[in-house]
Amino acid sequence: MQDSPVFNYINSLSPIRPVRSIPNPNQFSSLNFTSPPSVFTSPHLNSSHKESRFFKTHNSSSSSSSSDPTNPVESREDESTSNEDVVAEGDDTKDLNIDASMREEETNRDDSVASPCGGDTTDLSLVPYAPLGENGSFENAGMELQKVYDNVQGKSETPDWESLISDASELLIFDSPDASEAFRCFMMQRASNSEARFSNGVEVQTMQPDSNRELESANAIPYEAVSLLHRGIRRRCLDFEMPGNKQTLSENNTATCESSSRCVVPSIGLHLNAILMSSKDCKSSISHDYSCSGKIQVGLQSSISTLQETLDQTENETREDADQDVPVEPALQELNLSSPKKKRVKLDSGEGESCKRCNCKKSKCLKLYCECFAAGVYCIEPCSCIDCFNKPIHEDVVLATRKQIESRNPLAFAPKVIRNSESVLETGDDASKTPASARHKRGCNCKKSNCLKKYCECYQGGVGCSINCRCEGCKNAFGRKDGSSIDMEAEQEEENETSEKSRTAKAQQNIEVLMRKEARSDLPTTPTPIYRPELVQLPFSSSKNRMPPPQSLLGGGSSSGIFNSQYLRKPDISLTQSRIEKSSETVAEDGAEEMPEILIHSPIPNIKSVSPNGKRVSPPHMESSSSGSILGRRSGGRKLILQSIPSFPSLTPQH
């Protein structure tokens, strides 16, 4: 079909052409990040950062963009691209590719962590990483790397490692900016050690043949980011998530993952592994089967928080003004240390939110009581647990237990706090003012804490209580069950009935809330696509400040729903893309093609699309409306593009 003259002609007529690349970073970001901010805890923040990287990446190595084997449309596009790629950077198809990959990226981001819950062990395999998916993507990237290197070399005898690495990192597609950063740091370190040789792409490939050895050696790396990364990796190295690790090049990623038992234990634990995967893969081998890592990125969130801490420090420097006003969620207060040093120290000591330690004595760390286990990570040294089974050695036990728990409650490992993207999308800026845009999945059941202490999961997660909560005397500073978010009234009310001591504490809380409100009001009221990224970033940059505790992290982006959404979204992407391709054609055909896939892939049937609480329980992105909105927004950002592109409406009916 792609060979068809008609097809080519249509392609050449694509209305997208005019838009072409986005010289202006802002504009570029605006294109992709129209997605709901609240849903993603982390990656979002650096959306613009990431985007730019993506943009670059896809321009430099076009073939890396659309290679999702599972997506016929994309594949087709890929072919067409390769056929015409020479044309020009501005080629429509490239634009499409970029768009597609960005969508993919977004999808991944949206879906972030989580648990494939539902026990669907094949979930992972269903989460392809389009840009890197098919054979060669990475090789190409490697070649690009080589080029870069050659370039550098040609210019001077002593390569500019920094720029080289920087370029390299740009060429690689990371699951997250953090991973990219980590990669960069790592490479820099290596370069400085003069041991690492970027003599050629091959070298790059052999740098880290296998797993953790290199990572272990990373200990020597002074870069905090890497150090943190390393620590995280070491600690969270859940075996069941290392599929890509031991895998060699695979022609079919999906198949590989499916055949890998490791892929079977998906769930949340992925986070740190994700980083591991991404960093390792990037570092070690461009030709490595990256798809899995890409897929695994699902869980980056949590792990990201660690690196993010580091990155934030930098980020904070550039956004001092804004950040100073950014409130911190109570739950994260402790992390909001005034001095970066302090923060670092704390993180180093393993007390970062992402570096939970448990102290289990009777559960063997095999129950949800255990924070580590619940978070899907192995316990590590810093943990004070007794008789711990949550260790790689007992992988089998861990996996079995997880399965068992999941069978009992498919959402057991899903994030507890759901950042409701929908509300954000629908209410626009209002959402940014509504702390309640995120909710605890199941709600709390507090009786005595008034939802004002971390005993309360809602409060701990930095979200308000909702109708789902069965709490008594709710005074959640983030929003009460009755819907009223805390305000001066509440403050007074509370003051009246509390001792001076508690009053002080509450005052503090209220201040925080007020500050938060203030910060929100500072946000652009009319989030134009261009500012969108800012909106998204703000919370992030404030960092992890705003980043809720583990659960939230997971919830933020993650979760079991992830897979769902991805499944659901993927079709969206292809659909949209295909539509773009044949803008003047009917879409029915596509719909017919995709539908089955959607149905088949919908892994987590239990994800309460039915439940009244479905919206909250299920990851926001899963909702077709959500993705639709996202796409719609995005399209909105792409000004010219959508003019001749069939609107989304058609998507909904197909679902």
Place this chain on the structure above:
DNA sequence: GAGTTTGAAACT
């Protein structure tokens, strides 16, 4: 650091 409080998780 020990003891208490609290509410989620697990169990019945």
Place this chain on the structure above:
DNA sequence: CAGTTTCAAACTC
């Protein structure tokens, strides 16, 4: 599904 028990984090002193 409700009640009870277990558990470990959060909190207090």
